[in-house]
Every structure is written in structure tokens, then in C-alpha cells.
Amino acid sequence: MRRSKVRHHRISPGEANVQAYNSNMKPILFTNGTILLADRELPLGQVLVVGDRIDQVEARAGAAPADAEVIDLAGGYLSPGFVDVHVHGGAGHDFMDGTEAAFRAVCVAHARHGTTSLLPTTTVARHEQHLAFLEVCRALRDRDTGGARILGAHFYGPYFAREMRGCHPGDPVRAPLEPEYEQYLSFDCITRATVAPELPGAEAFLRACRARGIGGNAGHSHATFEQMEAARTWGVTHVDHLFCAMSDRARLRIEQTYPMRGGVMEATLFFDDLTTEVIADGKHLQRELLLLAYKIKGPDRLALVTDCNRALDMPDGPYVFGPTDGGETILRQDGVGITRDGKSLASGVVGMIECVRTFHRLTGVPLVAVIRMASLTPARIAGAERDLGSIAPGKRADLLVLDRGLNVKQVFVSGTWVP
Numbered sequence: 001m002r003r004s005k006v007r008h009h010r011i012s013p014g015e016a017n018v019q020a021y022n023s024n025m026k027p028i029l030f031t032n033g034t035i036l037l038a039d040r041e042l043p044l045g046q047v048l049v050v051g052d053r054i055d056q057v058e059a060r061a062g063a064a065p066a067d068a069e070v071i072d073l074a075g076g077y078l079s080p081g082f083v084d085v086h087v088h089g090g091a092g093h094d095f096m097d098g099t100e101a102a103f104r105a106v107c108v109a110h111a112r113h114g115t116t117s118l119l120p121t122t123t124v125a126r127h128e129q130h131l132a133f134l135e136v137c138r139a140l141r142d143r144d145t146g147g148a149r150i151l152g153a154h155f156y157g158p159y160f161a162r163e164m165r166g167c168h169p170g171d172p173v174r175a176p177l178e179p180e181y182e183q184y185l186s187f188d189c190i191t192r193a194t195v196a197p198e199l200p201g202a203e204a205f206l207r208a209c210r211a212r213g214i215g216g217n218a219g220h221s222h223a224t225f226e227q228m229e230a231a232r233t234w235g236v237t238h239v240d241h242l243f244c245a246m247s248d249r250a251r252l253r254i255e256q257t258y259p260m261r262g263g264v265m266e267a268t269l270f271f272d273d274l275t276t277e278v279i280a281d282g283k284h285l286q287r288e289l290l291l292l293a294y295k296i297k298g299p300d301r302l303a304l305v306t307d308c309n310r311a312l313d314m315p316d317g318p319y320v321f322g323p324t325d326g327g328e329t330i331l332r333q334d335g336v337g338i339t340r341d342g343k344s345l346a347s348g349v350v351g352m353i354e355c356v357r358t359f360h361r362l363t364g365v366p367l368v369a370v371i372r373m374a375s376l377t378p379a380r381i382a383g384a385e386r387d388l389g390s391i392a393p394g395k396r397a398d399l400l401v402l403d404r405g406l407n408v409k410q411v412f413v414s415g416t417w418v419p
């Protein structure tokens with residue numbers, strides 16, 4: 001037996017692009033770096049992956065199993081893969097293009113930026129375009145996409161308040177109607193669904209979602225604080241992109257002189273049971289708003305999202321937000337999406353690792369907490385925290401090799417290296 005001579009075949013991250021790891025599902029040992037657990041760092045710890053699962057997490061490096069591939073972290077980090085609960089597209093494609101090719105291209109693009117699971121997110125569009133989106137989402141859920149795993153849909157548009165629709169097209173914005181949404185819900189692949197709670201039919205929609213185990217989001221809403229309070233009893237547990245496309249004291253005051261009252265923003269900050277998310281690209285929100293969100297919600301109730309459109313990894317210029325047929329033209333410029341008149345933001349253009357780096361750099365929040373807001377917290381929001389979202393024995397081996405500058409060097413989805 002000559003096994004001992006080859007059993008610890010070391011491959012440096014630089015060689016990774018020429019060799020697919022774990023194609024025959026050998027155990028993998030990650031060593032010689034800092035392991036980022038959900039609540040602490042393990043400097044010089046090690047992690048053993050067997051098959052598609054994390055098998056062992058050790059505080060100190062030890063011997064590798066005889067047949068293991070050893071991956072040298074080279075003094076960098078091993079991070080849990082990121083989970084993005086609000087993402088529209090990338091690499092030139094939008095999930096609303098409604099084809100398997102578009103879905104796969106977006107999943108591959110976001111994996112390069114550290115996302116290993118995501119919720120394809122709809123935009124405002126016509127009925128048949130939502131049906132096409134849901135058809136593909138159902139077909140690809142939990143399947144190998146060649147990149148990030150699809151956990152289920154974030155059904156986001158079209159039930160928005162017209163005045164809060166942001167960069168979404170105006171014509172197809174509508175209130176929820178049962179015959180229509182029953183068709184959407186019957187696809188049985190929606191993880192979370194958004195509605196502006198002040199719309200007629202919002203209560204029935206949220207209750208129908210809750211009955212099917214779908215999490216309720218409030219978003220693109222002009223609701224008052226009182227309407228948000230009621231919406232919590234109908235099933236709203238999460239609020240889309242805090243501070244963006246939502247009512248607040250100042251906006252509500254335009255319609256009523258006194259007494260001043262709170263809106264979606266104040267309700268989101270006030271109610272501890274509501275989780276929320278920030279687009280942490282450094283363009284949507286200045287440092288103080290990230291710090292305010294973090295101070296009040298904390299890392300277990302605040303998630304990072306990219307809200308990324310199809311312009312990820314693409315040059316500056318005009319792009320269609322949403323479906324090519326009927327979407328709004330926006331511009332990629334200065335590291336963000338903006339409307340053509342240049343007056344409003346129109347979603348993000350960067351991946352999750354950029355959001356992690358930006359949040360960490362701007363706020364000084366410890367790395368472990370920032371990583372948790374991009375992994376375990378959104379996994380919980382997506383109802384998947386028992387299976388993924390952190391480095392723990394038994395969980396899916398969704399792992400990122402990062403260097404000390406927080407650049408993604410290697411990505412593993414279910415223990416398989418994603419080139």
C-alpha cells in the first residue's frame with residue numbers, strides 16, 4: 001500500500017482553478033487559518049467535511065484522516081457561505097427573465113461573491129411573467145445550479161404601494177387579489193412574500209401565506225405605525241430593506257399636520273419581533289444608518305442583502321431592472337443602480353462579500369457579527385437555519401475560503417468546490 005505517500009495532497013488556493021475538489025466526495029480538511037463560527041473565531045482551528053456535510057469542528061489542528069484532501073487556508077479565514085434573501089440578478093441576467101439559463105447564470109455569478117444560498121426575488125411584472133418565474137424556481141429549487149443553491153422564491157413585487165414602488169414599473173403594481181395569488185402560492189416554492197400592508201386584500205394575502213408556511217414581509221409600503229402593528233398579527237415578521245421605499249414620520253407628515261406619527265421605519269425599529277435587512281453596499285445607506293440599524297436590531301435580527309440587479313460584474317451603463325420585456329431602464333453608475341433621471345437609487349450592483357467588507361469597514365462591528373448577518377441570520381429568515389448558515393457539525397458544507405483582506409478565494413456548496 002502506497003497510500004501514505006499521497007494521502008495529504010495539499011493544494012494551495014492558487015491551484016484551485018485547475019482542480020475540482022471533492023468530485024469523488026473525499027473528506028476535506030480545512031486547516032491553517034481562522035474558522036469563523038457564529039459566535040467566535042477559532043484561530044488555527046480546523047474543519048472536516050465528509051460528503052456534503054460538516055463533520056467536525058476543532059479548536060486546534062490535528063491529524064488529517066488518511067484519505068482527506070487538505071485545503072490550506074494560508075492564514076486566511078474559513079467562513080460560512082452567505083445567504084441572500086433579496087437578490088434580483090447578476091451577470092447580465094434577471095431572475096424575472098424567467099428561464100433556467102438566466103437563473104443558473106445569476107446563481108453562478110453570486111457564488112463568486114460568496115453567496116451559497118439565495119432566494120430569487122421577483123419584481124413588479126405581468127401575471128404570466130410571475131408564473132414563468134415560479135415555474136423555473138420550482139424546477140431548480142435545491143438542485144445543482146452550478147453556483148448558489150435556490151432555497152425558494154422571495155415573492156416581492158407586484159403588491160406594492162404605488163407611491164413607494166421605487167424603480168419598479170408603475171403599470172403592473174396592484175393590490176393582492178385572491179384568484180391571482182392563489183395561483184402563485186400553488187407553485188409551493190415561495191419562501192417569503194412581500195406586501196404593502198395598507199393595500200386592500202393585504203390581510204387575506206398574509207394569512208394565506210402564513211397558512212402555507214410562507215414568511216410575510218412588509219415592503220415598498222406607505223403604512224402607518226398602527227397598520228404595521230396590525231400586520232404583525234396577520235403574519236408579517238420581516239421588513240424589506242430598512243430605510244428604503246418605506247414611510248416614516250417625515251413622509252407621513254406631508255399628509256397630516258398633527259400629531260406626528262410613525263410609519264414603517266419606526267415600527268420596524270420598535271418591534272423586537274420584526275427582523276429586517278440593509279443593503280450594505282455603502283451607497284444606499286451612510287454609516288450612521290447602518291450603525292443605527294445594528295444598534296437597535298442587533299446581528300440576529302438584521303441581515304445583509306445585496307438587492308442586486310443584473311448589472312453585477314457588468315460595465316457601467318444602462319440595464320433593464322426586472323424582465324427584459326417591460327422592466328424599467330436603470331443605470332449602473334458609481335457602484336450602484338440609479339434611475340435614469342439620476343434622482344433615486346435603483347437597487348444594488350455588488351455581491352455579498354462586498355457588503356460584508358463595506359459594513360465591517362464603515363461600522364467597525366466585529367467580523368464574526370458581520371458574517372453572521374450575511375449567513376446565519378438570513379438563513380433563519382429563510383427558515384433554513386437548522387440546515388445551513390453557520391460552521392457547525394451536521395450542517396451543509398457551504399463554506400468560503402477568504403484571505404485576510406476578505407476576498408473570496410474558494411467557494412464550496414454542499415462540500416463541492418464551485419469553480
Ligand SMILES: [Zn+2]
Pocket residue numbers: 086088121307347
Ligand atoms: Zn429589491
